[in-house]
Amino acid sequence: MITRLDNQNREIAQEIRSVFQASYAIEAELLDAVDFPPLKRSLDNFLKSDTAFYGIWKKKEIAAIVEVNSDSHLTHIQSLVVAPKFFRQGLAGQLIAFVFETYESKTFTVETGAANGPATKLYKKFGFVEIRQWDTDHGVRKVQFERK
Numbered sequence: 001m002i003t004r005l006d007n008q009n010r011e012i013a014q015e016i017r018s019v020f021q022a023s024y025a026i027e028a029e030l031l032d033a034v035d036f037p038p039l040k041r042s043l044d045n046f047l048k049s050d051t052a053f054y055g056i057w058k059k060k061e062i063a064a065i066v067e068v069n070s071d072s073h074l075t076h077i078q079s080l081v082v083a084p085k086f087f088r089q090g091l092a093g094q095l096i097a098f099v100f101e102t103y104e105s106k107t108f109t110v111e112t113g114a115a116n117g118p119a120t121k122l123y124k125k126f127g128f129v130e131i132r133q134w135d136t137d138h139g140v141r142k143v144q145f146e147r148k
Contacts, residue, residue, distance in 0.1 A: 002098045005053040005065065013046040015062050016053060020046075023081035031113040035138040038079070051078050054098060056091050064091035068099060075105040080119075096126050107148050114141040 007013050021039065028036035051069045055062045063086040067079040077099060082091050100108070112119040114133055120143065128145035135141050 002054050002056055002095065005055045005062070007046050007049055007053045010043075010047065013043055016055075016065060017041070017043050017046050019055075019062050019065055019083045020079065020081050022084050026084055027113065027116060027119075030117075031115050031140050033113070033138065033140050036140070037138060054095065056094060058086060063089075064095055066095040066099060068103065070103050070105060073105060073107065075099065075103040075108045077108070077110040080110070092122055093126070096122070100126075107146060109144060109146050111142055111144045114143040120145075 005012055005016060007016055020041065024036065024038040027033075028039060049067075051067050054066050054068070056064045062083070064082040065079070066077060069076045069078050077096070080092055080095060082089075108128070110123055110128060112123070114120075123145045126147065128147045131144050131146045133141060133143045
């Protein structure tokens, strides 16, 4: 079951950050990134964020999280992370489907590292198409996807 996570609750924010850290550490390796900004995100940033966080719980722990930023025209999947021990269980796909069912925007966007094959494959499976690529200041090539 997918539930809204209260990121302003310190204990929940710590759990959210823990899943982000574990997942993004693996993505940083996959992208061969030395300086990876998502790993520098502070607990305070989660506590003060006005984005919406939704999670899937497994055995009393958060297994996967989607962070969403939305208005009436655009829904942006800010982050989509799965705790490594829950990889390959379809949780990221469940969260993407949830976003489509929950938000009524005409356009959905998401970004990832261009070398993140599993994420790219997943987004394309859900009808996202690549709209641009660019190099970041921290040496990672990124790709943005869009679905209308």
